[in-house]
Amino acid sequence: MDYVYGPGRNHLFVPGPVNIPEPVIRAMNRNNEDYRSPAVPALTKTLLEDVKKIFKTTTGTPFIIPTTGTGAWESALTNTLSPGDRIVSFLIGQFSLLWIDQQQRLGFNVDVVESDWGQGANLDVLASKLAEDRYHSIKAICIVHNETATGVTNNLATVRKLLDDYNHPALFLVDGVSSICALDFRMDEWGVDVALTGSQKALSMPTGMGFVCASPKALEAAKSARSVRVFFDWNDYLKFYKLGTYWPYTPSIQLLYGLRTALDLIFEEGLDNVIARHARLGKATRLAVEAWGLKNCTQKEEWFSDTVTAVLVPQYIDSAEVVKRGWKRYNLSLGLGLNKVAGKVFRIGHLGNLNELQLLGCLAGVEMVLRDVGYPVKLGSGVAAAAAFLSNTTPLIPSRI
């Protein structure tokens, strides 16, 4: 069934699904269990408590939904908003585009603020809109923390500041799919009302769990939100939370145990150390790109993403060839350019359970691939630049000191 076997490990550097650590694979290697036995609620209880930590919230209510990021989006929107509601949404790349498409299809009145792909959300426009919106027609601000298609990280603290400055009651909904557990994300401090992520991203698990965390204000909004929802309805969860059985329908036993281990690993490393590791690997990647003489799709440093780097290739190169070549020759999986930047960028995902030498192996591979597709890269140049930085910044592994 491995149609495309190649010797050695696959070097998985797409920005999701990402590498699963062995202890998580082990934890999931099990038969099904009765989810109505006392064991599963006991386990779930610890998970819900601990999931709050990765959102940095103590007041939020988490929902672990058997779905993908797309479903998590839908859960966030339909539980808090009603058809026709005006929402401000930022279009800065393929994933924000898809979320906006969903928002429109769900019947909201979407006020789209578009930026060039490679730029962050235009928060000046948000300021104007908030300033003008004296009667609070804007019901929600929807923003991706990290646009996976372009490697752009938006400044959520500024969004909160603007809402506060204008004393605006709009809900603050954040797609944290490629940020939470990897970038600095602070649900409570930033007053985020709904934040969400998926299991196959920085949590380093298989696809299949959407994590949605709702602030008290979001839960309140859910009471009057008139969007039709059943599978994604928080109320069904809340009902079972009260009963102490937690699940309105059958969860994946394997993913529950996998999540337990994934969280244990994150807490053992320390969430802030995990974030620092991502910062380190992100910076190293950007130094390599610079050394190669290539440009980051992200246009300003303030937006640089520590989970994914979209690399612009010269016009005479098709970035899809880079991806294809990496896979065909070096068992290297890079991210394609999507939509507007198809053919123009390839993406290096550097999120999840990943370390320095894995990244350097990837960078060495990218160099060889670039040469294969006709870009005159100096082999070793990116690796050298990245290694120089990593050599100065990588801490000892605490358990081995």
Add this chain to the structure above:
Amino acid sequence: MDYVYGPGRNHLFVPGPVNIPEPVIRAMNRNNEDYRSPAVPALTKTLLEDVKKIFKTTTGTPFIIPTTGTGAWESALTNTLSPGDRIVSFLIGQFSLLWIDQQQRLGFNVDVVESDWGQGANLDVLASKLAEDRYHSIKAICIVHNETATGVTNNLATVRKLLDDYNHPALFLVDGVSSICALDFRMDEWGVDVALTGSQKALSMPTGMGFVCASPKALEAAKSARSVRVFFDWNDYLKFYKLGTYWPYTPSIQLLYGLRTALDLIFEEGLDNVIARHARLGKATRLAVEAWGLKNCTQKEEWFSDTVTAVLVPQYIDSAEVVKRGWKRYNLSLGLGLNKVAGKVFRIGHLGNLNELQLLGCLAGVEMVLRDVGYPVKLGSGVAAAAAFLSNTTPLIPSRI
């Protein structure tokens, strides 16, 4: 993390999630992969083709959705119907009740035909309704093939016959969650328009995949259905089917490989042999129940289910105690009675990848548990009755002859 370890194997006899065969567990024991590489579409293509076989359809279009049975229900309804549409739906137990609840919350005009729990769908009432409905206000008939809460199997062929007799164009939507791949189900022959199941039932996989299969008529209906849907929208799938990439959002790599193996095992055994095995184990279970002097919750033989048997306990016994005791003393997982039959029945799930001696071990355990809770069962009586039947009917394992 195994809070509740007990020596030896867990005897898993809830009607889902069910036992996963070792080859499927093995197949899923893997790291993530780039789902945009050529490998995943190639694999998916074989899966979609082969999934049609378990629905016994050649004309249907399958959707493999990262969700549970509840999500599959929602997909079936929202893609084919519009708010306000009249649908006839049969309430015969907890799962049909939950589906009806979903139908109502999705805004349909649900014409509920209720039966006593333990009886099948009242098809006489359906006949009357169809007879009266000259202007075809009924847009769909919704029916569970097998009600998991009571162990009742409905006669789908009769539903089709009635629709044909009255030349009624209503869509025929079937919840096959605890039937498909275990009971005789014939999508094309019975003119079913949407059928669905979940991975954790007779396919013997973890939870996480909802399988929905749509007839050409259902696909046609989807074009005009006005129910709001995004995550569950078939159109997104169809768009990617055309592109040959298949997935509108990230699938679970592990479940894809697991499904490949699960289907391989089913085809190796032969789908009809799988169904015959379920018939054999179902009958054996009922013989045991009879030998114990207990009653089947299912009131007539025509409705007996070959995937789950709900056993009525005498009034002086709380069936929840049976379940609790089995788990606490014998590492046996039985199904609770739900809602109206809570405390009155316990359920033996006998579906999925299961064989004769596993069932007999379970039956022996039920006997001991019954004694524990004060029912004067003759130990060995149910096992003897079941074994007598199995001894006459179990074929040799073909690969070992």
Add this chain to the structure above:
Amino acid sequence: MDYVYGPGRNHLFVPGPVNIPEPVIRAMNRNNEDYRSPAVPALTKTLLEDVKKIFKTTTGTPFIIPTTGTGAWESALTNTLSPGDRIVSFLIGQFSLLWIDQQQRLGFNVDVVESDWGQGANLDVLASKLAEDRYHSIKAICIVHNETATGVTNNLATVRKLLDDYNHPALFLVDGVSSICALDFRMDEWGVDVALTGSQKALSMPTGMGFVCASPKALEAAKSARSVRVFFDWNDYLKFYKLGTYWPYTPSIQLLYGLRTALDLIFEEGLDNVIARHARLGKATRLAVEAWGLKNCTQKEEWFSDTVTAVLVPQYIDSAEVVKRGWKRYNLSLGLGLNKVAGKVFRIGHLGNLNELQLLGCLAGVEMVLRDVGYPVKLGSGVAAAAAFLSNTTPLIPSRI
């Protein structure tokens, strides 16, 4: 690669290799590691300490050798004895026969004390030999604690008593392959000098580790033992024990982690509870055999084995047919009769990580198989007898109370 797939679980009731619990399978599901890193010695240290507990020794020195039981035998003999040494060895079945064959081929002067297969070691003869041996020509007594071929358990306490009574300095070497971790075994209390077992027996792991435990007296004997040995030489281990690196050659990383978990499970259950569980399952099996009207190969109750029961079949039946039929029709693996009892007995292994309902499923299967081969068993009779006993004696699972 599963040439002989049959639906459902394999019912593994050979007396080894036995069922591996899921947590152990999970623990072994891993890549290799550098065994010279600090991690492996740290792990090994805990293993060596804990292995002593299953031998019930505080003064013994354990060796975990990458080999099978046969290799463990060789290690026990060659490290303590010299060619030409007189040893008393008891022939009571196939495994004691094989050990004696090894003893002879290794050049010892083996004084064989033979019993009928089905009887225990003749300790009266031992008494005479010890009485006569005033000049201590007997260097060692070799005895299997539990003869796996016939289901006979020898009385080791009596052996010790005889040695003490005659104040005889002979080494006391015990094959505990199918006893240790399942039967009551007390290395220190009984003054056993070398005891051994294998990982695939009551420890419920894969084959691959031979456990040999040496008393101080045995270690002393090793200094002058002139049997040629290299791979099996304890000195190489002792050298690395001193260095704190433990391994003279590459151990199996997977088995080390598997052993850690296997021991954890045993200690969680409690070693004495494990032994009590074996006693319970052994008794239940014998009650079933009696109910079937069949005879135990073991001729007296004092020798009954709680880990394996060899069942005599009537002369008109070939016991190999019982085994073959079980495997071909019911996915049931029973033990063949070996050598002298080939065709005459089949064996039910009831050792390792096993519980009541697994055993009852097996017994139900044996009943059906017996009927298949023409023995007029009353179906359910053995199960009833076993269940009656188990129903009275099985404790609640402590973690679930």
Add this chain to the structure above:
Amino acid sequence: MDYVYGPGRNHLFVPGPVNIPEPVIRAMNRNNEDYRSPAVPALTKTLLEDVKKIFKTTTGTPFIIPTTGTGAWESALTNTLSPGDRIVSFLIGQFSLLWIDQQQRLGFNVDVVESDWGQGANLDVLASKLAEDRYHSIKAICIVHNETATGVTNNLATVRKLLDDYNHPALFLVDGVSSICALDFRMDEWGVDVALTGSQKALSMPTGMGFVCASPKALEAAKSARSVRVFFDWNDYLKFYKLGTYWPYTPSIQLLYGLRTALDLIFEEGLDNVIARHARLGKATRLAVEAWGLKNCTQKEEWFSDTVTAVLVPQYIDSAEVVKRGWKRYNLSLGLGLNKVAGKVFRIGHLGNLNELQLLGCLAGVEMVLRDVGYPVKLGSGVAAAAAFLSNTTPLIPSRI
């Protein structure tokens, strides 16, 4: 149980045990089975046939022994030789030293031909000895194909030529532990009489299987060899080969299935492609060492090993610090210098299921570690040199073209 968890993958570059490919880990992820059922002999038969292919023999008889390389050595020697036999053995590093130690302890008259560590076997001395040995007192030539401690590959074709030139009947015994399945090894063509390897080396499996392959001449010698052996005795295997049950004692079920998959992967890649891949990775490693300005422990190109490179560090550096640092900071496992070269070399194992980017990641790590320990390496220099070579020589992955 992972005492020393660090984020991301462990970079395993010791020369054994090596990385296990995921499909092999999956194949071994299973419960025990009855090894006396028809399934295991059927599987074993294919394994024995296919193991011959990796030895490049059609006339040899393979033995798969539950042991390590040390045990395989013992099997090779004790089955073919008698105590007192004169054998010529080459001491060129730690593993040849250990084998010689074993030879001496087994009672052979070992004629040791020593070279400096870093040089190959002195075949001129062999020539003299053969020339002088008119009465054929030399019974065997024992040589390691690849000395793992120094990264030296001996020329076996020359050994054969010398034996032929002098028409000498000595047995030709080869330790192929770190060569077979990685380096060019031709048992039949080179007239090797016994060759051996272990599962944890180029076969990329866990430790636990010793593979010994005997020529017809070796089998003939076994008939008169008087070395004491039981566990390692080929005769016991041959007896069971004839019976068609194959195993004189319990094999590891898991390793059998693992071996099946390991061989399948090797044959899918093509044994000669596997060997070419090792040549490519070996050469790339040496180019990196050169670029770092360091010396290979191996003194001449003719002896360069394509499976392990021992790198000499400057005198002011302790090579053990390199290893320690790699593990503590970068999750990198390198090989220590052993015995005479302890502190002087560290070793990069580049054998088994490994690809280009894994190696480049390792080389990048070594560069950072070298800097850490005070060696003024130019970061990226080794990677650049290796990548330049690999970029020109790495073929497309056949299954992905």
